[in-house]
Every structure is written in structure tokens, then in C-alpha cells.
Amino acid sequence: MVGMPPPPALPELPIRAALPDLLDAVARTGTAVLAAPPGTGKTTLAPLALAGLIPVAGAPGDSTSRVTRDMPQRRVLVAEPRRIATRAAAVRMAAILGEQVGQRIGYQIRGETRRSAATRVEVVTTGVLLNRLIADPELPGVDLVVLDECHERHLETDTACAFLAETRQILRPELGLVAASATADIGLWTALLGDGTPAPAVSSEPMRHPVQMHWAPPRERVNAPDGLRVDPRFPAHVAHTVERALDADDGDILVFLPGASEIRRVADRLAHHETESLGVDIYQLHGSMSSAEQDRVMRTGDRRRIILATDIAESSLTVPGVRIVVDAGLARRPLIDHARGLPGLTTSYASRAAADQRAGRAGREGPGAVWRCWSEAEHARRPAQPAPDIACSDLTAFRLQAACWGTPVAELALPGPPPAGAVEAAEATLISLGAIDDDGAATARGRALARMGVHPRLARALVDGAARVGAEKAAEVAALLNLDRRARGDDLLALWRQLRISRDRQWENEVKRLTRSLSAAGASGGRSERRSAVGDDEAAATVIALAFPERVAKLQASAAPAAGRGRTGEPGRSGPPVSAGQWRTVAGTGAVAAERSPLAGSPWLAIADADRSPGRAAALIRAAVPIDGELACELVGDSVGERVEWDAERRDVAARRVRSLGAIEVSSQPLKEADPALVAAALAEGLRREGLGLLRWSEESKRLRERMAFCHRAVGEPWADVSDAALTAGTDWLEPWWSRARRRSDVERIPVGQALRNLLPWQAGIDETAPEALAVPTGREARVDYSGEAPVLAVKLQEMFGAVETPRIAGVPVLLHLLSPAGRPLAVTADLASFWEGPYQDVRKEMRGRYPKHPWPEDPYSVAPTAKTKRHLR
Known part of the structure; x- marks a missing residue:
């Protein structure tokens, strides 16, 4: 036909054999899942064929010499997960057509666009696609979308797939949708793209190069x-x-x-x-x-x-x-x-x-x-x-996109469900930013933040920071954070100044883009609310603190050397040496800086990036700037309240009026009159930490507790459990003295023995169940020791002559410690009769020569029990 360009010379790629089936599937159902291994040409030739820009053998209207008017003519949007792949794919497709990018083939990435009215295939990042969908779910001017590299399961690709499926179902059933995957595991995608029945799957042979x-x-x-x-x-x-x-x-x-x-x-x-x-x-x-x-x-x-x-x-x-x-x-x-x-x-x-x-x-x-x-x-x-990504990523941006889209997360047709905890954390962050309301719906502020094209945290810092430090500086710092430039050092302020000097092109383009976004949102922030001129150090600190308020950190006055001193403190571990100082963040995390860091010694930091490796107590600061403490309190929001707690170092209650910033204690002063309920809770915590040693135990109270413990073991109910765990679990047994206590000294004055008697059952007497002493055959009262598992009666062997039965307490045999005349142990038995009939004879042979003045009869039943010598027996 006159004026039609000659068909391009197509590269010999395996995808060409699958293109007729792909076009047929799209023509029949509007959807397809294209499974093509790397190098087959799915990213370049498939979009060209779907747009009708290259001839396809076997397709409707095929011509071996030219692209005819009968071939399907579509405007195709190709979504790539990475910016570099987006540009490269557009350049490659334009080269196949013998054109420059910006004609029939265009692209758009963050801060860079090359397209025209003639553009038929536009390659965009999935982030750009999501922004377009949220701005207009019908996606006007687009006939078909190709989601490339679905198998990689990038969060934005999963989200775009869910949004597009809903657009096809409700708004534009004619919108074509193709999911391209480099793996053979396509069942997931055919189910997601299908409408009741699985979408057709088209496969391509791999490259045959060995x-x-x-x-x-x-x-x-x-x-x-x-x-x-x-x-x-x-x-x-x-x-x-x-x-x-x-x-x-x-x-x-x-x-x-x-x-x-x-x-x-x-x-x-x-x-x-x-x-x-x-x-x-x-x-x-x-x-x-x-x-x-x-x-x-x-x-x-x-x-x-x-x-x-x-x-x-x-x-x-x-x-x-x-x-x-x-x-x-x-x-x-x-x-x-x-x-x-x-x-x-x-x-x-x-x-x-x-x-x-x-x-x-x-x-x-x-x-x-x-x-x-x-x-x-x-x-x-x-x-x-x-x-x-959806299983292990920060879901704040995803949750805001879903809120702006208007469909509950649980109802989105995602390839996999997001973790409930991650969604809850994202919602809490968005509520704190004012981006969603308590019902989870996007607010006007949230929609404005979403249009900034950066993470909601950075969008908030950009908008609110512009009002405080000016749009230019806010955009410059936000651009630096958004590009995730990891420098050799951790001083982000120095990196910012270096970018200015080097005239970094990518950073400058991002600054311009964010400045335009601010202007479009009506948040140019011409003058600072705080003062007319704000220095770089304050501007950087302000934007970072607004973006990551929970990472603002204060140097600990008595910080111990951080784990990992020297190298990292573990043999063979790699990583930068860390300085001894440790900061505490608003969220309660410890943070350390690299050795010889310019940040060392800074009383306060606004941390932009930190690496908290699994198993490590403190995070390693990757990028931060110093911040004034008062500015930190102003930006994050401090609070003043009573703090009554158990001071483990002083081993007493500490009551203070504390100014705090999250987990950071900014300042404090002693509090003379504290809330009694808080004091009681602090003392209870002290009891849990210190154990029963917090109380002052007399010998009498110790023995009473031992007797009560024996009764609980031997009898059970109604005898109370008086173990350490039971007595430290609550304080009711210490009343009424406990409720009047205000400090450790008050607790030490509690009469523990009297408090223990509060636990004695009224229907059973302790002296009857577990007597303090037992009468031995001589008639003497001997004290029973209840400190062990079984009650113990220590008595001189001669005092038990004639006794056959072993004494019992609450049905438990008493463990007899039979002593020498000098009070030293000779034997231990819970069966006195067996002792007399056996081991006693060995004891008699050994002891009669050592203690000749004391009786050692051959028959222990033949003499009366005594504590006296032979002379006194005459």
C-alpha cells in the first residue's frame, strides 16, 4: 500500500513461533499468560506483535511482505518492574522498527518521558502504571497491558495485576491483559487473569544456545x-x-x-x-x-x-x-x-x-x-x-494505593495474601500520617501524598518539610532519600553537599520532579514557618525526622560498648568497626555508628537508614544527620508524664516526672507524690524481679513457710502453694501492709510470718498437720526440719533405743538423721526397724570404741532410750 513503511527485519528469536497463538488468545478472550524463558524475545517482539507493528505469520491479515491494515491495531502499555529494563526495552523495540524512541515506541520512568501522539507501544515502570490506574481506573487510550516479569513477584506488579483485573471486570471488559513470565509455573496467573475459567496460556521454546x-x-x-x-x-x-x-x-x-x-x-x-x-x-x-x-x-x-x-x-x-x-x-x-x-x-x-x-x-x-x-x-x-515481595516488604505504599483504589485489601485479586501484621503496621503508619482514616479509607491528604510518586513517608516529609524549610531544600533532601544513594560514609549531609557540587544529573532530575509535584499539590512552601532562612543541617534533619520519626535517636549517657567492638565482636564476622557510643531511637532500638564516623558524639541524630541484622541488639547507622534535641521534640512530638518504676540499680521505687520522646527519656525530675496505683505496680515489678528476697524473713517466718510448703506437697488442698512463683505472682497475701507501702523500706517492715498466716486454711491447724517438733522416746521435744522434700528429725541414736516404728507426719515417714554423741551424722533412715536389724551393727562396731562412755547395746530393743552416758545411767 502507498505510504506504508516496509516491514522491519525481525531478529530470529523463539518467541516468533508463539506469536500467532498469543494473538489468537487475546482475540478470543482478551487475556493470555505468556510463558517464555529468558532471551526468547517476549519483552520486545510480543508487544510489537500485539500492537500490530510487525508481521506475524499465521495471524489474521498476515502478509509476508508488509503489515496490512487488517492486522489488529492496538495501543499497548508494557509494564516493567525496573527502570533500566523499561528504557532498554523501549530502545530495543524502536531499533527493531528502525526508529528513534519517542515515535511509535515510547517510555516513561520516574522523572523521564519519551513519547508522542504517534506512540503505539509505551513501556513504563509498574510504579508509573499504578499511578495512572489510581488517577483514572479506566486507563483511557490504552487497549492492552502487558505485565512483564510476573514471576519475580514484585509488589507493584502484583498490585497492578489486581487493579487491572478489577478494571476489566467492572469498567473495561475490552481492555486486554497479558501476563508475561519467564517460568513455567503459570497456573497462578492463568487463574488470576481468567474470568471464571483460566486464561489461555501460550508458551515459547527456550533459546537453544548451549x-x-x-x-x-x-x-x-x-x-x-x-x-x-x-x-x-x-x-x-x-x-x-x-x-x-x-x-x-x-x-x-x-x-x-x-x-x-x-x-x-x-x-x-x-x-x-x-x-x-x-x-x-x-x-x-x-x-x-x-x-x-x-x-x-x-x-x-x-x-x-x-x-x-x-x-x-x-x-x-x-x-x-x-x-x-x-x-x-x-x-x-x-x-x-x-x-x-x-x-x-x-x-x-x-x-x-x-x-x-x-x-x-x-x-x-x-x-x-x-x-x-x-x-x-x-x-x-x-x-x-x-x-x-508482598511476604517480606514494607506495605505502607501498597496499603495507601489500595486505599486510593477503594477496594479492601482482602478483596483484591492478589497472587498471594499480604501478612496481616504487615498490613496492620502499614495502616498504623498511614493513620499517623493522616493518609487514611480510622476506617481505612484514603483521606484528601492521603490522595495528595500518593500523587507525589514516592513512599508515603517521603511524601509526608516533602509536603510538611517544604512548609518548614522551603520547597527547594525539602525536594533536594527527599530526592536524596528516594534515590537510596549508599555512600561510603554515613554522613548524609556531606553526601547532599557532594551531589550539589558534582551536579549529579539523576539527582537533579529527581529534585525537579518532586518540586513539580509539590507545586501541583499546592504545597510549594515558599517561606519557612519557623524562620526565613534555614541552614542545610536543619533542613536535612527536618525532612529526615518527618519521614522517619521513629528513627530519631538520642545518645545514651552511659552507653555500654556496642556489640561488635573492634570488627563486630564475633570471630570471622565481617563489617565496619563500630564506635563505642550507642543511641536509642524513638522506637526503642539501639543504634551504633561506624568507627571514626563524623556522627560520633552527636547528642541527637535523625537516622535515614540503619541496618539491624538478625540476632544483633543494635542497628548500624548507614545514613544520618545530627539534629537539635528541641527540634526533634517539636517534629516528633514529646510528652510529659509520671514515670513510676522499679529501679533495679537502686533496688527501690523511682518516681519521676519525665519528658519523653517515644522510648527516649529527654529529661526528668524527682516526683514527691506519685500515684499510689503506679507505686503499687512498681513494687510488684520489684517483687517479680528481686524475688522473695525483697521481703525481710525472720527464722520463724522461714520455718512457717517450710511447714506450709510441706503441707501443700503432702496434703494438697486446702493448703496454699507458697512456692517462689506463687508468692511473687500476686501481693494479696501481703495485705493490708502492701497497699500502704511506698518504698522498699516499707516492704521490708511487713511482718512476713503474720502475712503467711493469712494463707492458712481455717479448718486445719498447722500445728496439728505439721507440728514444729516431735516427742522422741526419751520424752524430749525435737524440732522437725521441713526445708527438704521430706520432714527431717535429727536425734541422737541412743535416744531412739527401743523404738520400732518410724515417726510419720501427715502420713509421710520422717527422715531420721541418727547422730553420734557428739552430734555428728551416723545414719539416715526412713525405716527404723530395718536400721536396727542391719546397719546398726556396723555402726555399733565403729562407735563403741570411739564413744566408750555411751551405751552401744548389741540389742537396741533391750535398753531404754537415753541421752546420758553409762555412768549417769547407774
Whole structure:
């Protein structure tokens, strides 16, 4: 046809064989699940075919020479979980069509848009897609949405799928929806996309390029990852493996590492080994890089390349020229401590599925090789799949999106349910921000915060901070926090100033975007409410404290050395040395700074980022700025109240009027008259901590308690339990003296014996049930010892002559301690008759020579009991 461009020359990719089935499925049902392994072309050729921009053999209106008017014409929106993949996919599709990005192929990421009226396929991040859906659930101007990389279970992808399913069901049944996954586990997605019956599934054959596998575990033992810390010996091993791969195979090398810090370490190590002399260039690829830097990585040259990347290169992205993959086998995963307000990341072993995804990078363009920095046996022990984000992430942004969408979380068609505790924590945060009401519905403020395009915490800090420090500085600090720039140091104020000097392009673009968002929301904050000019230090502290109020921290006056002094305090553990000072956050978490940190000694800190590794008592500060204590109290909101508690150091009640900021005690002064109920509770806590030693026990009261304990063991009801646990569990038995006590000295004056008698049963006498003494055959009263399991009667052996029966108390045989004339133990028995008939003869032989003045008859029944010598018996 006149004026129609010639059809593009399509790359020979496996997805082409599956495109007719894909188009047919969409034509019949409006939905499809596309299962295509890495490198098959699902991210680029499938959207072009769905938009009708490339010929598809076997599809309606097919022509071998041109795209005809009869082919389906759609406006397609492709959602990618990562910004770098979004731009790369758009560039690749435009190149296939022989065009520049911004014509028929466009894209939009945070702060950057390239599209026009002619755009038919637009690639966006899932965050951009969610914002569009919330702004207009009908998604006008879009005929079909492709959710790419669904298998990775990013939280925003799961959310977008739920929202789109509801849009199709209620508002636009004609809106097409395709879920693209790189794994064969597609049953979940066919059920979610289907309307009563599963959506059709279309599969593509994988690339057939062979990939040789090399297992390269470290020769020496390295420690497992700990939080964000990785054993420094492991990056060295990765660098060594890269050098081996460089010598063994041809092509560019893609190295997977968990984060930017590990990328820097491996890059430094390789640079020291003179890779320049080998004609090799080293590139870094991670999320905080600028678009221009990312583009450089995507261009091949005359020299071999080593590309050190995070998992952003794991899928949706083909780095040209790569034939070798070196996989460190580590991944950064979300970690959230809801109770202490410390969301962040932790380093873990990559799953088998993730390792397979990474390995697929080596075989996209031809035969390749994979070097895994762990053993094959260890690989078999790794988890099959990574945990979905929704199971382990901070859900604050998700919960606000759901509130703005208007559907209860429980009714959303999510691939998996969110943890109830995480949702509750998110709702508590949003209520504190004024973003949702008590019923969980989005407020006008919440909708305004959602439109800022950042986490609700940062949106709140941006809006409220602009009113205090001005829009420019608020946007600059919020942009810094939103880009998650992890510097070598922990002084965020220094990093801010460095970005200004270096004119960081990505940061500047983010500042402009946030400034526009403020202006659109009518929250430009031209003048500060507090004063006309606010310095950088106060501006940074203000924005951080508004974003993370529970992370404001005060230096502890008597802080003990933090766990991990020296290196981390554990042999073989890696990580930065920490300083001795410890801060306490509003949420109650301890925090420490790295050794020689410029933050050391700061009385107050506003902490932007901290790493609280599992099993560690204190979090390691990653980014913070000093803050004035009064400003902290003003921003977070302090309170004044009575604090009556048990002081373990003084071992007494401490009553004070305390000014506090959450778990932080700002100041205090003694309180003369305290609430009696609070005093009683403090004394009860002291009793639980100190035990019965808090009371003053006379010998008489001790013996009474022992007798009562014996009665409880031997008889049971109605005798009360007087064990430590029972007596410290409550204080009723100490009344009426307890309720009048105000301090430890009052407690010590309680007559414990009289208090114990309050527990005696009225219908049974203690002297009858457990007499204090028993009469022995001589007629003497001997005291019974009830301190052991059985009552004990200590008596001289001669005093028991003639006795046959062992005494009993409450039916329990008394344990007789038979003593020598000098009062030393000779025998212990609970069966006196057996003793006389057996062991007594041995005792008699030994003792008659030692104590000749005392009687030792051969027949103990033949003489009367006595405590006297033979002379006195005459």
C-alpha cells in the first residue's frame, strides 16, 4: 500500500513461533499468560506483535511482505518492574522498527518521558502504571497491558495485576491483559487473569544456545551474609573467578553481585590486577546510575567488557555481547522490622530460580558459559524460588494505593495474601500520617501524598518539610532519600553537599520532579514557618525526622560498648568497626555508628537508614544527620508524664516526672507524690524481679513457710502453694501492709510470718498437720526440719533405743538423721526397724570404741532410750 513503511527485519528469536497463538488468545478472550524463558524475545517482539507493528505469520491479515491494515491495531502499555529494563526495552523495540524512541515506541520512568501522539507501544515502570490506574481506573487510550516479569513477584506488579483485573471486570471488559513470565509455573496467573475459567496460556521454546556450567566455590571457608554485610573474602573470590572466566572463555562477562558496595569492591580488585593490559573495560550497572551511564553499558565496543551488575540485569534486559556469566549467588531482599520502624534490605543466597535466570544471560546471543561461585551440592540446598515481595516488604505504599483504589485489601485479586501484621503496621503508619482514616479509607491528604510518586513517608516529609524549610531544600533532601544513594560514609549531609557540587544529573532530575509535584499539590512552601532562612543541617534533619520519626535517636549517657567492638565482636564476622557510643531511637532500638564516623558524639541524630541484622541488639547507622534535641521534640512530638518504676540499680521505687520522646527519656525530675496505683505496680515489678528476697524473713517466718510448703506437697488442698512463683505472682497475701507501702523500706517492715498466716486454711491447724517438733522416746521435744522434700528429725541414736516404728507426719515417714554423741551424722533412715536389724551393727562396731562412755547395746530393743552416758545411767 502507498505510504506504508516496509516491514522491519525481525531478529530470529523463539518467541516468533508463539506469536500467532498469543494473538489468537487475546482475540478470543482478551487475556493470555505468556510463558517464555529468558532471551526468547517476549519483552520486545510480543508487544510489537500485539500492537500490530510487525508481521506475524499465521495471524489474521498476515502478509509476508508488509503489515496490512487488517492486522489488529492496538495501543499497548508494557509494564516493567525496573527502570533500566523499561528504557532498554523501549530502545530495543524502536531499533527493531528502525526508529528513534519517542515515535511509535515510547517510555516513561520516574522523572523521564519519551513519547508522542504517534506512540503505539509505551513501556513504563509498574510504579508509573499504578499511578495512572489510581488517577483514572479506566486507563483511557490504552487497549492492552502487558505485565512483564510476573514471576519475580514484585509488589507493584502484583498490585497492578489486581487493579487491572478489577478494571476489566467492572469498567473495561475490552481492555486486554497479558501476563508475561519467564517460568513455567503459570497456573497462578492463568487463574488470576481468567474470568471464571483460566486464561489461555501460550508458551515459547527456550533459546537453544548451549551454556557450559562451571562450579567455582571458594577454596577457604567464608562467612554467610549478615544483614548487608558480606565477608570481604568473598568479593575477592568473585574477582578471582572473573579472571579465570576471562582466560577460559570468549566474550563479554556479566557479573551478578548483590549491591553497589560489592560492585565497587570487585571493580577495585580487578583494577589492581591490571585488566587494562588485557584490553578489558570494566563497567558498573546498578539502579542508582544515571540513564547516560546505563546507556554506555548497553553499547558494545572493540574491547572485551566486564559488566558488574546487581539483579537489575537478571531479566527483561539483554546486555549485548555477553557470553559469560559469573554469578556470586547473592541477592538483596526486603527486610522489615515493623515494631522498630527499620525497613531495609538484607543479603541472602539467591534462589535456584534466580540463578537459572542469571545463567540464561549467557546463552542469549550464542553459546556461553556460566561460572557459579558456589558448589553444586550447595546449589541443591538453596530455595527453589525467592519469597515474593508482598511476604517480606514494607506495605505502607501498597496499603495507601489500595486505599486510593477503594477496594479492601482482602478483596483484591492478589497472587498471594499480604501478612496481616504487615498490613496492620502499614495502616498504623498511614493513620499517623493522616493518609487514611480510622476506617481505612484514603483521606484528601492521603490522595495528595500518593500523587507525589514516592513512599508515603517521603511524601509526608516533602509536603510538611517544604512548609518548614522551603520547597527547594525539602525536594533536594527527599530526592536524596528516594534515590537510596549508599555512600561510603554515613554522613548524609556531606553526601547532599557532594551531589550539589558534582551536579549529579539523576539527582537533579529527581529534585525537579518532586518540586513539580509539590507545586501541583499546592504545597510549594515558599517561606519557612519557623524562620526565613534555614541552614542545610536543619533542613536535612527536618525532612529526615518527618519521614522517619521513629528513627530519631538520642545518645545514651552511659552507653555500654556496642556489640561488635573492634570488627563486630564475633570471630570471622565481617563489617565496619563500630564506635563505642550507642543511641536509642524513638522506637526503642539501639543504634551504633561506624568507627571514626563524623556522627560520633552527636547528642541527637535523625537516622535515614540503619541496618539491624538478625540476632544483633543494635542497628548500624548507614545514613544520618545530627539534629537539635528541641527540634526533634517539636517534629516528633514529646510528652510529659509520671514515670513510676522499679529501679533495679537502686533496688527501690523511682518516681519521676519525665519528658519523653517515644522510648527516649529527654529529661526528668524527682516526683514527691506519685500515684499510689503506679507505686503499687512498681513494687510488684520489684517483687517479680528481686524475688522473695525483697521481703525481710525472720527464722520463724522461714520455718512457717517450710511447714506450709510441706503441707501443700503432702496434703494438697486446702493448703496454699507458697512456692517462689506463687508468692511473687500476686501481693494479696501481703495485705493490708502492701497497699500502704511506698518504698522498699516499707516492704521490708511487713511482718512476713503474720502475712503467711493469712494463707492458712481455717479448718486445719498447722500445728496439728505439721507440728514444729516431735516427742522422741526419751520424752524430749525435737524440732522437725521441713526445708527438704521430706520432714527431717535429727536425734541422737541412743535416744531412739527401743523404738520400732518410724515417726510419720501427715502420713509421710520422717527422715531420721541418727547422730553420734557428739552430734555428728551416723545414719539416715526412713525405716527404723530395718536400721536396727542391719546397719546398726556396723555402726555399733565403729562407735563403741570411739564413744566408750555411751551405751552401744548389741540389742537396741533391750535398753531404754537415753541421752546420758553409762555412768549417769547407774
